[in-house]
Amino acid sequence: xxxxxxxxxxxxxxxxxxxxxxxxxxxxxxxxxxxxxxxxxxxxxxxxxxxxxxxxxxxxxxxxxxxxxxxxxxxxxxxxxxxxxxxxxxxxxxxxxxxxxxxxxxxxxxxxxxxxxxxxxxxxxxxxxxxxxxxxxxxxxxxxxxxxxxxxxxxxxxxxxxxxxxxxxxxxxxxxxxxxxxxxxxxxxxxxxxxxxxxxxxxxxxxxxxxxxxxxxxxxxxxxxxxxxxxxxxxxxxxxxxxxxxxxxxxxxxxxxxxxxxxxxxxxxxxxxxxxxxxxxxxxxxxxxxxxxxxxxxxxxxxxxxxxxxxxxxxxxxxxxxxxxxxxxxxxxxxxxxxxxxxxxxxxxxxxxxxxxxxxxxxxxxxxxxxxxxxxxxxxxxxxxxxxxxxxxx
Amino acid sequence: xxxxxxxxxxxxxxxxxxxxxxxxxxxxxxxxxxxxxxxxxxxxxxxxxxxxxxxxxxxxxxxxxxxxxxxxxxxxxxxxxxxxxxxxxxxxxxxxxxxxxxxxxxxxxxxxxxxxxxxxxxxxxxxxxxxxxxxxxxxxxxxxxxxxxxxxxxxxxxxxxxxxxxxxxxxxxxxxxxxxxxxxxxxxxxxxxxxxxxxxxxxxxxxxxxxxxxxxxxxxxxxxxxxxxxxxxxxxxxxxxxxxxxxxxxxxxxxxxxxxxxxxxxxxxxxx
Ligand SMILES: Cc1ncc(COP(=O)(O)O)c(C=O)c1O
Numbered sequence: 001x002x003x004x005x006x007x008x009x010x011x012x013x014x015x016x017x018x019x020x021x022x023x024x025x026x027x028x029x030x031x032x033x034x035x036x037x038x039x040x041x042x043x044x045x046x047x048x049x050x051x052x053x054x055x056x057x058x059x060x061x062x063x064x065x066x067x068x069x070x071x072x073x074x075x076x077x078x079x080x081x082x083x084x085x086x087x088x089x090x091x092x093x094x095x096x097x098x099x100x101x102x103x104x105x106x107x108x109x110x111x112x113x114x115x116x117x118x119x120x121x122x123x124x125x126x127x128x129x130x131x132x133x134x135x136x137x138x139x140x141x142x143x144x145x146x147x148x149x150x151x152x153x154x155x156x157x158x159x160x161x162x163x164x165x166x167x168x169x170x171x172x173x174x175x176x177x178x179x180x181x182x183x184x185x186x187x188x189x190x191x192x193x194x195x196x197x198x199x200x201x202x203x204x205x206x207x208x209x210x211x212x213x214x215x216x217x218x219x220x221x222x223x224x225x226x227x228x229x230x231x232x233x234x235x236x237x238x239x240x241x242x243x244x245x246x247x248x249x250x251x252x253x254x255x256x257x258x259x260x261x262x263x264x265x266x267x268x269x270x271x272x273x274x275x276x277x278x279x280x281x282x283x284x285x286x287x288x289x290x291x292x293x294x295x296x297x298x299x300x301x302x303x304x305x306x307x308x309x310x311x312x313x314x315x316x317x318x319x320x321x322x323x324x325x326x327x328x329x330x331x332x333x334x335x336x337x338x339x340x341x342x343x344x345x346x347x348x349x350x351x352x353x354x355x356x357x358x359x360x361x362x363x364x365x366x367x368x369x370x371x372x373x374x375x376x377x378x379x380x381x382x383x384x385x386x387x388x389x390x391x392x393x394x
Numbered sequence: 395x396x397x398x399x400x401x402x403x404x405x406x407x408x409x410x411x412x413x414x415x416x417x418x419x420x421x422x423x424x425x426x427x428x429x430x431x432x433x434x435x436x437x438x439x440x441x442x443x444x445x446x447x448x449x450x451x452x453x454x455x456x457x458x459x460x461x462x463x464x465x466x467x468x469x470x471x472x473x474x475x476x477x478x479x480x481x482x483x484x485x486x487x488x489x490x491x492x493x494x495x496x497x498x499x500x501x502x503x504x505x506x507x508x509x510x511x512x513x514x515x516x517x518x519x520x521x522x523x524x525x526x527x528x529x530x531x532x533x534x535x536x537x538x539x540x541x542x543x544x545x546x547x548x549x550x551x552x553x554x555x556x557x558x559x560x561x562x563x564x565x566x567x568x569x570x571x572x573x574x575x576x577x578x579x580x581x582x583x584x585x586x587x588x589x590x591x592x593x594x595x596x597x598x599x600x601x602x603x604x605x606x607x608x609x610x611x612x613x614x615x616x617x618x619x620x621x622x623x624x625x626x627x628x629x630x631x632x633x634x635x636x637x638x639x640x641x642x643x644x645x646x647x648x649x650x651x652x653x654x655x656x657x658x659x660x661x662x663x664x665x666x
Contacts, residue, residue, distance in 0.1 A: 009532065017533060018530060018532075018533075019501060019528045019529065019530065019533065020528060020530065021457065021458040021527040021528055021552065022527070022530070022551065022552040022553060022554055022557060022576070023458065023552070023554040023556065023576060023579060023580075025530065025556075025557065025561070026556040026557065026558065027556075164461075164464055164468075165454065165455070165468075170455065171455075174455050174456075174457050177457045178457060178458075178460075178581045181457075181458065181579065181580065181581050182579060182580050182581060183579070184556050184579050185556075185579075279506075280505070281502045281505055281506065282500075282501045282502045282505055282528065283455060283502060284455075284457075285528075290502070292502065292506065294506065295476040295477060295478065295503055295506065296453075296477070296502040296503030296504070296505060296506035296507070297453065297454040297471060297503070298454045298455055298502070
């Protein structure tokens with residue numbers, strides 16, 4: 001078995017596990033016992049792939065960005081997750097988990113959201129399946145991502161503001177967990193990234209793995225080889241990166257680059273670069289790298305991008321960092337905004353600010369002419385228009 | 395010292411062997427309402443007649459807690475409370491307080507403190523047990539049990555209405571001290587009063603005849619709910635209702651005494 005797959009107790013190396021209050025044990029245990037059988041069943045596979053094709057619009061293209069390649073002096077391919085229905089990779093996960101929730105007989109869905117992309121993707125599949133949907137969102141995020149709040153409402157979801165703590169993604173996750181404790185019987189919690197107690201990190205990674213599965217086939221078709229030199233992806237919780245890395249984890253010739261948000265600079269005190277600033281700790285059900293004080297209080301992260309504004313990373317990524325299987329880079333707000341504007345002008349693609357972090361990392365890498373690089377373009381920039389306008393400089 | 399503590403009977407066990415009245419366990423958050431409230435509240439509770447005391451270690455993300463205890467955690471952290479400071483404050487408290495005292499907290503501050511150091515310091519100041527809601531049984535057995543036992547600390551597990559019978563048996567077999575029976579599917583403080591459905595659950599557990607004593611907590615707030623719960627278990631735990639008292643504390647000793655009496659005083663003397 002690969003050392004990068006979760007073990008039977010939910011660990012990736014020394015990270016992961018299932019640190020949940022007893023009140024959540026029956027739900028999480030039910031998931032743990034059943035998720036693999038459900039995900040691997042013929043029924044699930046058929047419905048999942050049909051929805052990915054006809055509803056989400058997969059496969060998403062692998063696009064050779066020629067003008068960007070010319071600038072960087074290497075072959076840069078973009079995996080176009082921005083073309084997914086709802087505008088980001090998040091929907092790959094929610095399509096899978098809604099089918100799982102139905103298989104488990106759950107009638108109600110809850111989710112947390114930061115940028116609102118996961119909330120929109122959850123509200124979307126709930127509308128599709130006719131299930132009740134409540135999304136928790138930090139009150140601060142509700143203000144900076146207003147259009148997504150309205151999209152969720154238009155899709156029939158109830159959006160509940162998380163008023164505790166810093167009122168951002170971490171607190172929305174706390175509120176969703178509290179809601180699940182209060183409503184264990186009929187509710188499934190669709191976590192939006194590769195975080196949370198086992199089996200969530202593995203389950204979400206499997207549902208996002210379609211990204212690298214397609215990459216391999218598409219790259220082979222275009223270049224004759226399945227394996228690029230680099231795969232680059234941004235990391236908030238780490239779901240788009242987990243999906244982009246998944247089928248390359250055991251292929252050591254492929255270098256994996258995870259890009260974190262440095263905010264105003266890694267050492268500015270306003271950053272979300274977990275591997276640079278964090279230590280092992282326990283939050284939201286798993287042991288992972290976590291930004292925290294010496295006393296073990298979780299610290300407030302900062303990034304211009306709401307989707308990367310989280311004080312931890314998934315346990316798989318903590319393990320990839322620890323084992324040095326992936327390289328981790330940090331990109332500031334300014335570098336990301338520059339890269340986002342550059343892609344807009346060079347290729348006619350306005351990226352999500354999260355994805356712009358992955359693009360900005362290319363500038364830090366020493367690339368050779370012969371290098372083949374795939375950047376996972378996790379989402380489109382429509383939701384970020386207001387932030388681009390405020391930033392200006394284009 | 396460690397050698398002694400293994401031979402010595404834990405205060406919690408000693409207490410349950412002797413008790414004959416319903417047990418009142420009271421929770422408060424360390425560092426709330428004032429940074430240095432800990433000792434005042436501890437001795438106030440002992441004098442007022444609380445049987446067991448649970449001190450909460452404040453945490454930034456208390457997922458199993460409702461708004462009242464969340465707020466007390468937040469205020470305590472703003473007050474500058476830390477686990478290290480709590481250990482300092484607890485030095486010497488056994489000169490004033492004889493009832494069993496347990497620490498309740500989320501795992502992360504303890505992980506940062508260092509588990510072995512933490513257990514050692516708990517023993518040194520005179521703590522009897524730990525309630526760590528996000529430490530599940532599997533992790534406890536593999537990584538923590540050794541240290542808890544070495545330092546004479548009981549690990550207190552939770553059960554809830556959703557916990558299966560088989561798992562309750564397993565928890566009972568692995569528990570020491572008492573079992574914390576969460577009264578309903580909820581976070582702390584969420585509900586007032588006790589429903590028929592809850593009574594059914596209390597009865598079901600009562601009939602399981604567990605080897606450990608049980609204390610019922612979450613949503614127990616007054617004399618009536620305390621007495622009702624005590625018919626099905628050895629006693630009950632009050633948290634949020636006591637935190638609400640602390641929010642508007644005027645004369646600590648007298649206010650705490652009145653609170654404890656309002657719950658423990660026999661039915662014949664009450665207005666009812
Ligand atoms: C477009 C986009 N990319 C990336 C992320 C970060 O999440 P993850 O690290 O789980 O992919 C988000 C989160 O909202 C997002 O919307």
